[in-house]
Amino acid sequence: MTEASASPDEARLGPDPAAPASVTAVVGLLVLFELMSGFVQTGITPLLPELGEYHGVGDSALNWIVSVQLLAGAVMVPVFGRLGDLYGHRRMLRAAIAAVAAGTLLVALAPAFPVLLLGRVFQGALVALLPLEIALVRDRLPVEQARRAIARLVGALTLGSLLGAVVMGAAAKAVHSVQLVLLVPAFFALLCVPVSFLFIPESVQRAVGRLDRPGAVLLGLSLLSLLGGVSRVDHDGWVSAGVLLPLVLFAVLISVWVRTELRCAAPLVDLRAMKGRGVARLYLVSFFFGVMYFGSQSPNATFLAADPATDGYGFGLSALDISLVGLPGAVAALVTSGCTALIARHLGYRTTLMTAFGLMAAGFLGLGCLHDTVVEMAIAVAVCGAGVGAALGAMPTVIVEATEPEHTGVASALYNNVKTVGGAVSGGLVATVLAARTRPGGTTPYEGGYTTVWLLCAACGLAAIAAVAGHARGDGRFSALSLPRPGGTGRRSAPAARRRGSPDSPGTPTG
Structure with a gap:
């Protein structure tokens, strides 16, 4: 060829x-x-x-x-x-x-x-x-x-x-x-x-x-400012100087970084290419994924460890028991992540991702509504785990296939960073929600605080589904999401292929 x-x-x-x-x-x-x-x-x-x-x-x-x-x-x-x-x-x-x-x-x-x-x-x-x-x-x-x-x-x-x-x-x-x-x-x-x-x-x-050394330094400093500010929400609250000043600094640095990247001939992250191919929506999905993936880990454990005699909820479980409750979710994530390519072969990557986030939303909704027994929580965690595994397996694929071939390393790296940022933001958000619903003079949140956290995670799952669906319809450009299932030859006519700026120019062949 x-x-x-x-x-x-x-x-x-x-x-x-x-x-x-x-x-x-x-x-x-x-x-x-x-x-x-x-x-x-x-x-x-x-x-x-x-x-x-x-x-x-x-x-x-x-x-x-x-x-x-x-x-x-x-x-x-x-x-x-x-x-x-x-x-x-x-x-x-x-x-x-x-x-x-x-x-x-x-x-x-x-x-x-x-x-x-x-x-x-x-x-x-x-x-x-x-x-x-x-x-x-x-x-x-x-x-x-x-x-x-x-x-x-x-x-x-x-x-x-x-x-x-x-x-x-x-x-x-x-x-x-x-x-x-x-x-x-x-x-x-x-x-x-x-x-x-x-x-x-x-x-x-x-x-x-x-x-792009200036871009790397600015991006690193902006992320450090964001994570540094959010990490203090648990101790100082959102309106404290220790939180607001780093967040303001983040806003300034990220704005400077965006301008620097748009003006750079060989930027660390080609934001113009991302915008043209509709990839930015996928990074929004990555952010929602990070909120769900990291935001629920600590609340799940503390709820299971709570003493029902004094707190009115929970099961008083030990660390070993808590890990056993989470084991079905870990096994489900292992299975679905390993079978992602097989699932996508029959459903397509767009449907696979939407199903994954649908499972996560359903699992969190189950936690919010049904958490009176250990069995109910284990089932809900298993449903979430199945969605997490499928999303972990599918997200890197769709990110790199929607990106220019020479930028795949940066694209997949940025996906991990955005997911990490989502997790950091969720940590501060969860701390704020639980602190706002804590008994006066005490340290234990009301049961409704945990319910609110789980319902917020379910809402992020629904928002991720909407973002995936919107990406597939967005600008009509080719990506792993835009086809019902992989399995084609991946070949197109040479004239269309050579029009790199046209909507027919893909990130990758269908495979």
Whole structure:
């Protein structure tokens, strides 16, 4: 197939003579990296109280163990994505894995709390792994195989997350040394460093230009301001100076960033291309997804742990019991994320995404209306989990397929960042809702506070459905969402393919 007879996207995504011939050949060891990523991200959660005792810090300081990694990831993801587009996704993947391994070892061996936080900064590269892998498989595989590969990677991440909390919790119970327990993920991460130099093909396509350093700095500072402000809502409230000043600074910085990106010849994020292809609506969907994905985790746990004798609701469950209630949801997410490509083959990606958010909305509506028994909550959580898994599997695919081929690394990275921002905003929103419905002079919210949170999450699910439907109708441009199901040849006439500015110029062939 020559350039004259194929679309630009076919030339990019069609089988390359030097490219591996199967999904397994490309994905291969990438699955191991996602298992490690999920394991490291969730494995530290059950160890937080022991880390506080070991380093002599209180509960408020322990929040920085989570926050520092989140903030560092917000800065690293778009930079790694752009560098991957410019210099090769495999090269940047190796660098990110090395940073994670160094950070994980530093966390395990940290002699003092500031050193542990420095290790968590290096671990911020964890969230860059999946975007780099998605860009790599999309570069090396035809569309249909790339979709299956992405589903496998997301499934591996979900499985790793499930194993991380369980294995680390069991290890902490068996071994009474938090440093020895933390060496388990450290060994896992270190193992991935030499493995990353084996049998992984490099991406072929390269973007033209160089890293937009001003754009990267402005985006990083704006996200840090937003997350920094929202993180204080829990303590200071929305109208405090500690919250409003960072949020005002965020508004100023993001405005400057947008102007900088629109004027830059090779921006970190091509906002003009996003607007022209209707991708901005998909990032709005990503924001809603982040609100639901992160916003319900803490309220679910605290509701289940509440003492019905004193609080009037809840079940007084232990940490182990709470994890067992959430297990059906985790298993459902694992199954649906791994089957996303199969589901989309029959339903199409648009219907798959709408169904995923419909399941999440139904699950949250069930939590809001039916939470009198543990069984009712477990069923509702399982329904939510099924939707979460399908959304995790489908969202990266539709994001990268609606983006220009040379910007796939940045696009998938920005998706993760927007989802993270949604989670950060939801944390402040949930804290505000529960605080507004707390008994006078007490610390325990009324039951109605939890109901409000769950109904807000259900509303976000409905808003995400509307946004997906609107994207498919929006500007008539081609994307994975606009077709009923994958399975076509993905070929179009050469004249239409060459009209890159026309509505017929796609992000990818249908596959």
